[in-house]
Amino acid sequence: MPGQGDAGVEARGITRRFGPVEALSGLDITVPYGQVTALVGANGAGKTTLLLILATLLAPDTGTVRIAGHDALARPAEARDSLGWMPDTFGVYDQLTVDEYLTFFADAYGLPNDERARRVKALLSLVHLEDRIGRPVHALSRGQKQRLGMARALVHRPRVLLLDEPASGLDPRSRVELRDLLRSLAADGVAVLVSSHILSELEEIADRVVLVDHGRTVGDHAMAELAGASSRVRWRIRSLDPERLAAALAGALDGLPWLEATDLPGGAEVGPLTEAEAAGLLAELVKAGVPVTGLAPAGSALESAYLAMTETRR
Numbered sequence: 001m002p003g004q005g006d007a008g009v010e011a012r013g014i015t016r017r018f019g020p021v022e023a024l025s026g027l028d029i030t031v032p033y034g035q036v037t038a039l040v041g042a043n044g045a046g047k048t049t050l051l052l053i054l055a056t057l058l059a060p061d062t063g064t065v066r067i068a069g070h071d072a073l074a075r076p077a078e079a080r081d082s083l084g085w086m087p088d089t090f091g092v093y094d095q096l097t098v099d100e101y102l103t104f105f106a107d108a109y110g111l112p113n114d115e116r117a118r119r120v121k122a123l124l125s126l127v128h129l130e131d132r133i134g135r136p137v138h139a140l141s142r143g144q145k146q147r148l149g150m151a152r153a154l155v156h157r158p159r160v161l162l163l164d165e166p167a168s169g170l171d172p173r174s175r176v177e178l179r180d181l182l183r184s185l186a187a188d189g190v191a192v193l194v195s196s197h198i199l200s201e202l203e204e205i206a207d208r209v210v211l212v213d214h215g216r217t218v219g220d221h222a223m224a225e226l227a228g229a230s231s232r233v234r235w236r237i238r239s240l241d242p243e244r245l246a247a248a249l250a251g252a253l254d255g256l257p258w259l260e261a262t263d264l265p266g267g268a269e270v271g272p273l274t275e276a277e278a279a280g281l282l283a284e285l286v287k288a289g290v291p292v293t294g295l296a297p298a299g300s301a302l303e304s305a306y307l308a309m310t311e312t313r314r
């Protein structure tokens with residue numbers, strides 16, 4: 001899909017205050033076309049504030065924002081034509097039916113009359129809500145509303161898609177479908193930016209991750225690069241004799257003072273340890289006669305990168 005500008009989103013030096021709170025303090029972000037970029041950070045890090053600014057719904061105090069090549073601050077209407085926005089909470093219009101709701105937005109985006117009905121039907125089928133046609137929006141469940149919100153964001157075939165916690169109300173099947181949908185949009189050339197706290201899920205969706213902390217970008221990594229990083233992670237140990245494992249780990253804790261161990265059914269979780277440290281611990285356990293049946297990283301590479309970032313910033 002031909003895009004304007006080098007990337008879907010290019011924002012530089014964004015600052016935004018709310019009274020005494022500096023929500024964003026010089027944040028930079030680039031969201032390339034054809035990729036899913038994950039926006040990750042602790043509660044209050046500034047993710048929603050950033051997404052609202054990129055969606056042209058909130059003005060920054062300083063900085064520049066380009067959406068599909070358009071200056072979003074000087075020409076917000078042009079930027080809006082190029083972007084789809086899915087907020088974390090669903091808006092109003094509860095009295096409309098599901099199809100009236102989408103038709104309203106198709107109309108607002110200036111879709112030609114003869115295309116509107118077809119587009120609405122195709123979108124409802126895309127988010128598996130065809131059987132809700134004619135039903136009021138207020139009768140939808142939270143997850144169904146999320147899916148309708150996704151359809152709304154796609155009405156005008158945007159080249160840039162911004163999603164704030166899109167998976168939060170979804171059941172497991174809908175999450176898988178959301179993942180597939182975002183991957184296929186990226187494959188079509190759309191620049192997708194998605195914020196979420198569900199790191200394991202993002203790892204399967206995203207090509208890149210931008211880590212935000214206290215209103216600043218503190219990391220920008222390709223997911224493949226993170227997977228190869230040898231950072232300390234937590235490890236899950238399975239044992240035929242969990243009690244002996246717990247006793248042996250209690251001994252090991254003296255030699256590895258930073259190590260924390262948590263009992264799990266049938267084993268324990270320990271960490272943070274590098275791969276080499278985990279192998280060393282395993283050798284100690286085997287030497288102590290503990291029947292170990294499994295040793296595997298407990299979290300994802302993204303989770304490790306995130307924990308490493310927040311560990312140093314506490």
Ligand SMILES: Nc1ncnc2c1ncn2[C@@H]1O[C@H](COP(=O)(O)OP(=O)(O)OP(=O)(O)O)[C@@H](O)[C@H]1O
Binds near residue numbers: 018021043045046048
């Ligand atoms: N309208 C507002 N008025 C005052 N303070 C605000 C407002 N919006 C955000 N803030 C503050 O700005 C900071 C960043 O908030 P933001 O909602 O962007 O964080 P977030 O990363 O999206 O958090 P979460 O993961 O909890 O959704 C927080 O300290 C928040 O309290």
